[in-house]
Amino acid sequence: MRFLTTVLLMLSLAATSAMAEEKTGNGDRVPETLGFVEWVVMKDTRLRLKARLDTGAKTSSLHAVNVEEFTRNEERWVSFEIPLGDHEDQPAEGEFKHDDVVIVLERPVRRTVLIKRKGAPSQRRYVVDLEFCIAGTMHTTQFSLTDRGKFSYPVLLGRRFMRDDNILVDSSDGFIASKECEYSTLEEVAAEEEARVAR
Structure with a gap:
């Protein structure tokens, strides 16, 4: 028996x-379940930002200002800034102020999208590929660049990311990722950005 x-x-x-x-x-x-809000860390800069996982959005978006197109090797590129004072998510260990640090990035233009806005004119946005870490794993997805300074979250992760990377969302809870990503302090980010600009 x-x-x-x-x-x-x-x-x-x-x-x-x-x-x-x-x-x-x-x-x-197997699909990974994440909370409706999680920490993401942008590759290269090790910049930590809060991200909202939004099943109502197809394309992810990143807070960016002073977005300017230019040509490099006969290709369309954009430069853009991420002012840390708009979202003070980076841990600080000294007397540095978030308002004093602005990250400047350059990326090839993947495409542009026309965003229809209720009660406002449509807006054309640049879309770029960016690498980032969430829940201890590196990912690459498309981000539209837009000023999210008035929003609570500087990063929005949309359905394309969730579909491509097999992500499920627990809408009842946030910050449930079992693994963390390595990130820099505000002082380290500022020092790395200063060194990068000087090169």
Whole structure:
């Protein structure tokens, strides 16, 4: 009887494993559940920002100001600034003020999008590819660049990111990621930005 029970248990586990593999696409990783708000860390700058995972938006967006197009090697590029004073998410250890630090980035233009806004004229935005870390894992997705200074979250992660990276959202809770990403302090970010500009 005990042998029969063991065999049935093993068959049940094998069937469950096969069903799980079938649901995730022949061995693809199981969907990861994140909260409706999580920390993200932008690659290269190690800048930590709050991100809202928004299933109502297709394309992700990043807070950026002074967005300017230019040409490099006959390709369209944009330069843009991320002022840390608009969202004081970077941990500070000294007497540095967030208002004193502005990150300047340059990226190739992936495309432009026309955003329809209720009660306001439509707005054309540049879209760029950016790498970032969330829940201890690096990702790349498309971000539209727009001034989010009046919003609570400088980063919005949309459905394209969730679909491509197999992410589910727990709308009842935030900051539930089991792993963290390494980030720099405000002072380290400022020093790295100063060194980068000087190069």
